[in-house]
Amino acid sequence: xxxxxxxxxxxxxxxxxxxxxxxxxxxxxxxxxxxxxxxxxxxxxxxxxxxxxxxxxxxxxxxxxxxxxxxxxxxxxxxxxxxxxxxxxxxxxxxxxxxxxxxxxxxxxxxxxxxxxxxxxxxxxxxxxxxxxxxxxxxxxxxxxxxxxxxxxxxxxxxxxxxxxxxxxxxxxxxxxxxxxxxxxxxxxxxxxxxxxxxxxxxxxxxxxxxxxxxx
Numbered sequence: 001x002x003x004x005x006x007x008x009x010x011x012x013x014x015x016x017x018x019x020x021x022x023x024x025x026x027x028x029x030x031x032x033x034x035x036x037x038x039x040x041x042x043x044x045x046x047x048x049x050x051x052x053x054x055x056x057x058x059x060x061x062x063x064x065x066x067x068x069x070x071x072x073x074x075x076x077x078x079x080x081x082x083x084x085x086x087x088x089x090x091x092x093x094x095x096x097x098x099x100x101x102x103x104x105x106x107x108x109x110x111x112x113x114x115x116x117x118x119x120x121x122x123x124x125x126x127x128x129x130x131x132x133x134x135x136x137x138x139x140x141x142x143x144x145x146x147x148x149x150x151x152x153x154x155x156x157x158x159x160x161x162x163x164x165x166x167x168x169x170x171x172x173x174x175x176x177x178x179x180x181x182x183x184x185x186x187x188x189x190x191x192x193x194x195x196x197x198x199x200x201x202x203x204x205x206x207x208x209x210x211x212x213x214x215x216x
Contacts, residue, residue: 026064029054030078033071038119042126042134072134076141082120083145086113099157099165100215106150107172107207114180115200121184124177146173159215168214172207179203 032054037045047068051058065071087109096102114120123142126135150169159165183194193199 022064025054025056025060029056029061029064029071030074034075034078034119037075038122041122042130042132069134072137076137079120079123079138079141080145080148082113082117083142083149086117087146087149096153096157098216099154099159100212102150102154102157103169103172103215104208104211106153107176107211108204110146110173111176111180111200111204111207114176115183118184121180124181163214172211175210176207 029050033045033050036049036053040049045068047058047061050071051061054061061067061071065074087106096105114124120142123135123138127139159168179189179194182189183200187193187195189203192203194203
């Protein structure tokens with residue numbers, strides 16, 4: 001038994017266990033930071049608050065993430081994963097034959113994803129109301145991930161000649177963001193009720209008509 005114990009010690013089993021524990025702790029810290037941001041915003045976002053939420057020593061946040069800025073960068077990197085998970089790079093049963101097909105799919109996926117993600121809605125609200133370095137990092141990470149999605153998906157698809165696609169897409173995305181923010185805050189937008197699935201179907205239909213009106 002003693003020999004087996006020595007072999008186990010020399011086999012590296014204990015370091016492997018610590019590595020696994022570190023990974024779990026890193027994930028717990030990141031999850032705690034995201035939930036804290038979603039619920040309370042940056043005004044209550046700090047090392048101590050995240051450590052309490054994660055149930056760990058705050059020194060682990062410095063060790064694993066380098067402090068608060070590193071943790072924000074990790075959340076920003078996680079937003080890229082959010083785009084891949086919520087806005088998948090497949091046609092979803094649609095035939096993407098035109099640029100209009102592509103933008104319709106993006107608009108509908110983005111609308112649905114933002115409706116169901118309080119952290120992302122919080123980040124969108126910060127973009128409008130705050131201009132801090134931390135908010136800019138998160139906003140830029142999300143925008144970059146969306147741009148990369150569009151670039152990968154479009155292939156040879158091109159908007160109609162004479163259409164400023166960058167400007168049109170910015171307006172469409174801004175409309176989607178405003179819909180989900182006002183819908184979450186007050187259940188309506190400019191007189192359009194946004195409380196029931198049927199209400200959101202109306203909004204989605206309107207988005208499709210706008211996209212098709214421009215791109216065909």
